[in-house]
Structure formats: C-alpha cells, structure tokens
Amino acid sequence: MAVIELQHVTKKYATLVANKDISITIQPGELVGLIGENGAGKSTLIKQLLGLEHVTSGQINIFDSQLGTPKLRQLVGVMQQTDMVIRNVKVNDILQWAHALYQHPLAVNEVLKITDLAAQKNQYITELSGGQLRRLSFGLAIIGQPQLLLLDEPTVGMDVLNRKRFWDYVRQLQQAGTTIIVTSHYLDEIADTVNRLLILKHGQLTFDGTLIELQQQINKTVIDFESAQQLGTAFNTDQNILNWYQLGNHYKVEVTNSDEWLQTYAEQLPAFTGLQIKATSLTEIMTNMLEEK
C-alpha cells in the first residue's frame, strides 16, 4: 500500500494556480526531496498533505485515511517551516504535553538526547536560539514515532554539527522504515540524503526521479583541471563543449559527453593536473532551471 497517493491535484486561488495537475505515489520507506524555487508550490503541497489546505480538484490519500483525522495524526509527524515560540513554557513542558498525545511515543529523555536539547530541558522556549528552536520542532515531529514524516526547511538556523546529526538521524529513521518528505533550499544536503527528487516549477511537477536520473537527463558533465596551455581556441570550436571558464591556469569545462572529451584531448591529458570529472551538482541544475524562466 502506498503511503501517499496524489491524483491530478490542482489548487487554485483567486488569481493564482499554486499546484497544477500533480500526480505522485510515495511508497513506504522512501526519503523524498521536494524542491523548487520560492513560490513553486512546495508549501501548498505540504499543507494539502496535512489537510490544512483544500484541493480545488484531484484527490489525496494518505495511509488510505481521510486527511486530518485523529487516526492519521497518530501516524504523521510534521516539522513546520515556522517555529513555535510560546511564552511561559519550558522545553520539557511542551515535550511532555506532546508525549501524552500519542499511543506509542518516544520517551521525552530520548527526544532530548536525539535533538541535543538535554541541557535546555528546563529552559523557556522563548530563551532558545534559532537552531535550538528548529531542533525542538524536530523533536515534536518525531516524538510520536510517526510512519510518515514531513520536514519543511528543517535545517534553517542549525549549526554545522547539528545539521550533520540531524541528517544522520533522518537516514536512520528511513532505514527503520519511516517515509520522509523533506523540502529545503540547501540542495547539497538534499542531494546527499534523499533517494528520490520531486521538482516543482510554477506549481507543476517537472521532475520525479533520482539525482542520477536527473543528471542523465541534464546530460552535462563538469571537468576541472589545471594546465599551462592556452586551450581557448580549441574549446571554442568543440561541439561537445557547452561552456568553459578559465581562471589563470584553472579550467572548468562543461561537456555533454565526458568520454568523447577525454578522447579528443587524449594527447594533452598528461599535461593536465588535478583532473576531476563531476556530474552536475543539484545546485547547478536548479540554478540553470531557475535561469531558464
């Protein structure tokens, strides 16, 4: 049984189409990255999954349950984009409150350990830093041991170490069978973590697949090397080269076929130092996509 099934989901506001004919099926244990520029429709889609926004047309099924029902809320954990800052409430209070809501919750001390907030246990929420607030939101999302976890911009404000810990734990959750959907503008983190990408552009689903599939579809490889030779004339006439950049002796060449390029420059290769052949990064792909508006 699929965890999430969206069929031809469209959301229209008065003058804006936020989502247009989106159909997605997500299976148990998938770790999915939902990405796109600001206003692409990611948050609207998340809100629709949570039952906070009605769809204009189409259908959404989560665990074959009706959206927003108590049964479904036991199964879904949510880390919203905006943190909750409540007066006169300590970290321990809100976790105890949340703990009592679930049928099979994690122990509060376990959540404090996972989120590295044990030292802030008796601190008021209003006294927490931005990163600590994000970790508390994560703690509230996982305390019910959800089968589906929705993470909206989870690492904003977190320091490097806590980001690493966070993604490590997310991978652990996935390995334990939790289905996870994450939106983030930190594309390197998404690329390193997820095993499926959904790209939204102007409310439409423009890509659904793995990063490797996306890179193959883009059909572009980046080659970095250093050389004292002047290669500009040759590069300008090479049909295989899409773009090239030179900074001193450092060259960066974007090609459609790296094997063909290696054959073409086989004679010069021994003189190239620090040669690196890399698939286009997700950040570069998304930057190009945004520039193609």
Add this chain to the structure above:
Amino acid sequence: MNVLINQFTFDFKRDYLRNKSFVFFNLLMPAIFYLLFTKILLKQAPAEFLQTYAISMLVYSISITAFFSLARLLNEDQTNNFQQLLTLMPASRKSYFISLGLLTTIMNLTAALLILLLAIGVNHINITFGQICLTLIAVILVQIPILLAGAIIGLIVKSKNIDAVGNLLVFPLAIISGLWWPLNMLPTWVQGIGKLTPQYLMNDVIIKVLTQHGAILNSGLKLGGWFIIFMIGLGIIEKRKLGK
C-alpha cells in the same frame, strides 16, 4: 478526558502559575483599586458600598481576564502556530477551548476569593461562608458570556492591535457599566446603554446573589441573550477558521 487533563495541566502551568501579568492585572490591580476607594479616598464608607464595590472590582477583574488574559492568550497561540499544531498533532481543539475555559474560571475564582477576603478582612464586612459559596457559583455562571466575547476578540483581532482593543473595551465599559462610580452620575442615555452591558448585568446578578436581595431573573435573561449572541459569533469564526 486524558487529552483534556493533559491540555489543562499544560495551560495551567503557563498561564496561571507562571503568568506574572495575571497576578498584577487580574489580582493586584482590582484589589488595589478596592482598597484605594474604600480605605483611602472614601473614609468611613457605608457597609453597603464596601460590599457592592467589592463586587464591582470583581467584575472589573473578570473583564480583564476576558479581554486581556484570554484574548491575548488565544491571539498569541494563533500567531505562534500553537493552534495549528493542535490540528496537526492528535490534540483536540475542543479540549483546548474547554481547558482555557477552566483556566479562566480558576483565574476569576481566585480574584473573587481575594476581593471577598479583603472585604471581610480589611473592611470587616459580614459575609457568611454560604454567601461566599453562592457568590463563587454566580461568578462561574455569569462570566461565560464575557469570556466568549474575549475569545472572539482573541481570534479576530490582529496581534499588533490586541492590547489596544483590550484597553478600548475594558476601561470604557467599566465606566459606562457603573463599575468605577455610580451609574446615576452619568447622562441618562449613557445609563440606558450601560444597563445593557454584560458588566452591569454581571455586577447586578452577583450583588443580588451576595446580598440575597432582589430578583436576578431580568439580568440573568439578558446575560443569556449575550451568551447566545457571543456563542453564535464564536461558532461562525471557528467554522470559518476550520473551513480554510
């Protein structure tokens, strides 16, 4: 029931035990006004005034609970996404509202006890234990319409305006409903309006219950009217919010 107990424990800690503004605005301010008017400004005031003015300050405290404490709490919970969290977690919005109702009732009962104890202890008013109990029961019942009004304000007013709206409601209503000085000192047309306010009606019912003098049916029915109006208003607002 467990969900309600959990919610109430959470709300009681944050908005009763740790809420400094509750101690100052709901308890100390009405108590200070009571002592100021009955011990300092009006020396040797008649016993009847000492008794009725205690109830006026009690009603004033209930107004503060509704338009400041409850309205601000609901407003903040809306702004800081706590109310949204209630709809995302297996919490219940119904339990949340019942919990806040219980919480504000306890606030009002605390204020009522404090004022009555001041009236007995400082102004030597004769009030029996039975009268105190009846007064507290009356407080529980008559506060409901104004708490609903406070909830409406908390849910519809923008957070930047919530304190200003609270001030605009509490102080003018306290004056025109005769809580601060006798209503007959005001122009006749203002008196007409004042006698329809929930504050005047609450004051009238509680005084009559405390003194066991006069019928409460007329004011009680009018309060019932306010209850229906505010209940319908709150129902419409909730329906709109949940239907979004």
